[in-house]
Amino acid sequence: MSILPHQLVALTERVEFLDEEHLYTAIPAVVIAVVFYFDFHTLTNLLYSLDGGGLEKLLTLSLKGVVGSIVTHYIYTAGPTAFITGGKMRTKEGAFKIVLLSSVAIALSVGFAVPGIISQFEYVVLQSVALILVGGFLYVHLLVENWRLKNESPHIAAGILILIAPYL
Secondary structure, eight states, rough: OOOOOOHHHHHHHHHSSOOOHHHHHHHHHHHHHHHHHHHHHHHHHHHHHHTTTTHHHHHHHEEEHHHHHHHHHHHHHHHSOOOOOOOOGSSSSHHHHHHHHHHHHHHHHHHHHHHHHTTSSSHHHHHHHHHHHHHHHHHHHOOOOOGGGGGSSSHHHHHHHHHGGGGG
């Protein structure tokens, strides 16, 4: 049983690329965009009040994880030329050292870069959720071979809409 109104569920049945699950991100994205576009001060102040607490820290950690996962995925799946290390990959110990050092370097880079970038946002919590949504679906796209990006494009579009909503 769906919690969505029947008219919205019927819409998903008529539109080829839209599933009911897409509405769970699309509806909040549209509502948030409308709130910012028409400048509903009470609601924008409520969204702004979410910043600065434990939720912001949790979302920052989540975003670091998503970005780190994407970067690590690209490094470790770049093929046999990813690590040109002068033959050090021939042993398990050498490979472990390289993986460990590169993982530490990625973690440190992401650990410094992500908070610096998101601190520039006006609505840190809201826009971090948007980046996690977009980054998370793109990361899933990287992991699954037969996954088509157009299947999840409504989720990604919703994330982008949430990201840019404060600037409307």
